Amino acid sequence: xxxxxxxxxxxxxxxxxxxxxxxxxxxxxxxxxxxxxxxxxxxxxxxxxxxxxxxxxxxxxxxxxxxxxxxxxxxxxxxxxxxxxxxxxxxxxxxxxxxxxxxxxxxxxxxxxxxxxxxxxxxxxxxxxxxxxxxxxxxxxxxxxxxxxxxxxxxxxxxxxxxxxxxxxxxxxxxxxxxxxxxxxxxxxxxxxxxxxxxxxxxxxxxxxxxxxxxxxxxxxxxx
Amino acid sequence: xxxxxxxxxxxxxxxxxxxxxxxxxxxxxxxxxxxxxxxxxxxxxxxxxxxxxxxxxxxxxxxxxxxxxxxxxxxxxxxxxxxxxxxxxxxxxxxxxxxxxxxxxxxxxxxxxxxxxxxxxxxxxxxxxxxxxxxxxxxxxxxxxxxxxxxxxxxxxxxxxxxxxxxxxxxxxxxxxxxxxxxxxxxxxxxxxxxxxxxxxxxxxxxxxxxxxxxxxxxxxxxx
DNA sequence: CCCGCGTGCTGAACACGTTCAGAAATCTCT
DNA sequence: AGAGATTTCTGAACGTGTTCAGCACGCGGG
Numbered sequence: 001x002x003x004x005x006x007x008x009x010x011x012x013x014x015x016x017x018x019x020x021x022x023x024x025x026x027x028x029x030x031x032x033x034x035x036x037x038x039x040x041x042x043x044x045x046x047x048x049x050x051x052x053x054x055x056x057x058x059x060x061x062x063x064x065x066x067x068x069x070x071x072x073x074x075x076x077x078x079x080x081x082x083x084x085x086x087x088x089x090x091x092x093x094x095x096x097x098x099x100x101x102x103x104x105x106x107x108x109x110x111x112x113x114x115x116x117x118x119x120x121x122x123x124x125x126x127x128x129x130x131x132x133x134x135x136x137x138x139x140x141x142x143x144x145x146x147x148x149x150x151x152x153x154x155x156x157x158x159x160x161x162x163x164x165x166x167x168x169x170x171x172x173x174x175x176x177x178x179x180x181x182x183x184x185x186x187x188x189x190x191x192x193x194x195x196x197x198x199x200x201x202x203x204x205x206x207x208x209x210x211x212x213x214x215x216x217x218x219x220x221x222x223x224x
Numbered sequence: 225x226x227x228x229x230x231x232x233x234x235x236x237x238x239x240x241x242x243x244x245x246x247x248x249x250x251x252x253x254x255x256x257x258x259x260x261x262x263x264x265x266x267x268x269x270x271x272x273x274x275x276x277x278x279x280x281x282x283x284x285x286x287x288x289x290x291x292x293x294x295x296x297x298x299x300x301x302x303x304x305x306x307x308x309x310x311x312x313x314x315x316x317x318x319x320x321x322x323x324x325x326x327x328x329x330x331x332x333x334x335x336x337x338x339x340x341x342x343x344x345x346x347x348x349x350x351x352x353x354x355x356x357x358x359x360x361x362x363x364x365x366x367x368x369x370x371x372x373x374x375x376x377x378x379x380x381x382x383x384x385x386x387x388x389x390x391x392x393x394x395x396x397x398x399x400x401x402x403x404x405x406x407x408x409x410x411x412x413x414x415x416x417x418x419x420x421x422x423x424x425x426x427x428x429x430x431x432x433x434x435x436x437x438x439x440x441x442x443x444x445x446x447x448x
Numbered sequence: 449c450c451c452g453c454g455t456g457c458t459g460a461a462c463a464c465g466t467t468c469a470g471a472a473a474t475c476t477c478t
Numbered sequence: 479a480g481a482g483a484t485t486t487c488t489g490a491a492c493g494t495g496t497t498c499a500g501c502a503c504g505c506g507g508g
Contacts (some may be wrong), residue, residue, distance in 0.1 A: 011455095015457085027373070036494065036495080037494080037495060038495095047458045047459055048458080048461095049454085049458065052496065052497075053456065053457065058495065083416060086475085110342070112339070113341055113342070113343070114342070117340075119334065119342035174447075176343055177350070185447050185448070188446050189443075192442070192446060196436075196439060199436065199439075203436075210425075212420075215416070215423075216420060219416035219417060223398075223409050223412055223413050224409070233475090233483095235473090235486080239487085261466080262462065262463095262465095263463060270488085271487065271488040272488080272490095273466080273467075273488065273489070274487055276465095276489075277468065277485095277486065281466080282465065282466090398505070
């Protein structure tokens with residue numbers, strides 16, 4: 001993600017931190033587009049070009065923020081999931097942890113979406129470079145469904161975590177668009193859609209649903 | 225969409241056309257990001273700033289292209305739909321017409337996606353300014369389901385067109401990401417997902433499905 | 449003590465999208 | 479036809495993200 005991981009003298013690491021901190025502070029305060037690299041450099045007390053020694057672009061600074069939240073999520077997601085065996089609540093725990101990370105930083109999410117939707121961007125959520133973080137996210141959903149009391153068809157177990165991760169990506173996107181007070185609409189979306197998803201998972205195990213389920217799985221595998 | 229719709233002398237209209245044509249030619253040739261406004265102006269034989277008399281931004285030039293395709297779609301969509309009463313084929317006709325419009329212009333779709341995913345962009349597909357074109361697109365799906373031989377539950381009839389339009393937006397997004405030869409994966413996605421969608425619509429009318437269907441509809445209405 | 453050398457950083461310069469004061473062209477009215 | 483008004487267009491200038499030649503500083507070896 002960053003330009004160099006090898007040496008990183010304490011001094012350099014400290015400068016790097018100062019730049020990230022300055023960036024996050026300004027993004028949150030003024031918004032992503034309204035904050036210039038010159039602002040960030042000034043706030044961090046370095047020259048304009050300094051940030052480019054550590055980050056390849058302005059957007060990569062947002063990615064640095066995202067990596068921080070992922071670290072926090074790593075600590076609290078699993079405990080949150082394991083509070084219950086109810087499938088819906090377990091999935092919800094994962095989604096909630098993610099949404100909460102973003103709650104205080106809505107103004108910089110534009111930058112994240114911008115990365116996310118550019119098919120050519122090296123930091124696209126589907127790209128090679130983001131694989132570790134993506135797999136970790138998918139892993140949380142795997143944990144959520146594996147420890148739940150709901151019986152899940154064998155053939156679904158493999159793809160379901162990935163599907164849920166994709167679903168979560170959609171929720172995040174909706175969240176960014178959501179300008180309702182307190183993001184009420186997003187909460188309603190999560191409430192309603194999770195209920196439906198869990199219902200569908202339960203139904204999918206019913207005898208008559210075999211062919212339909214197989215068709216869904218075939219489609220997913222087919223398009224990768 | 226354009227700055228002024230009122231006067232439009234023939235001369236001005238001709239300049240406008242020259243700019244759009246130059247832009248499309250260069251976008252297609254070199255890609256959206258690789259084409260500069262200076263390139264476009266030069267190719268059109270005008271000064272750098274001229275394009276901004278007619279268009280608010282570089283992205284709006286892509287929108288001009290999209291409006292052209294919409295015009296073509298207007299002419300051929302309905303005849304294409306009405307070739308059959310089979311629901312799946314009718315929906316497919318709409319999706320296919322749209323995909324075909326894009327086939328020759330993949331390199332400029334980046335610009336379109338950029339508009340599409342920026343929540344604050346005035347030309348966002350969900351925004352006020354794109355309402356007419358959006359409603360037209362939804363209308364095609366309405367035509368497709370209304371004239372089909374498949375019986376559709378009353379309560380679904382109202383929201384289904386909008387849902388299908390959203391589905392189509394997803395397909396387009398997938399298409400832009402799709403780098404497989406001949407965009408085979410997109411074709412497979414459409415094949416598989418349409419089969420599923422139609423299957424679900426058919427099932428949704430079954431006696432036992434009432435509550436589930438109502439829940440889906442309630443969710444959609446709830447989040448607008 | 450100084451010499452090289454590499455990491456960390458500087459700040460001017462570049463290319464781009466966009467703006468804008470005003471020049472040119474065209475239209476309108478007498 | 480001429481004066482004034484309006485539309486159309488010009489091109490320099492601005493602010494932006496990003497690049498890059500090179501400076502500063504610390505450190506190991508002679």
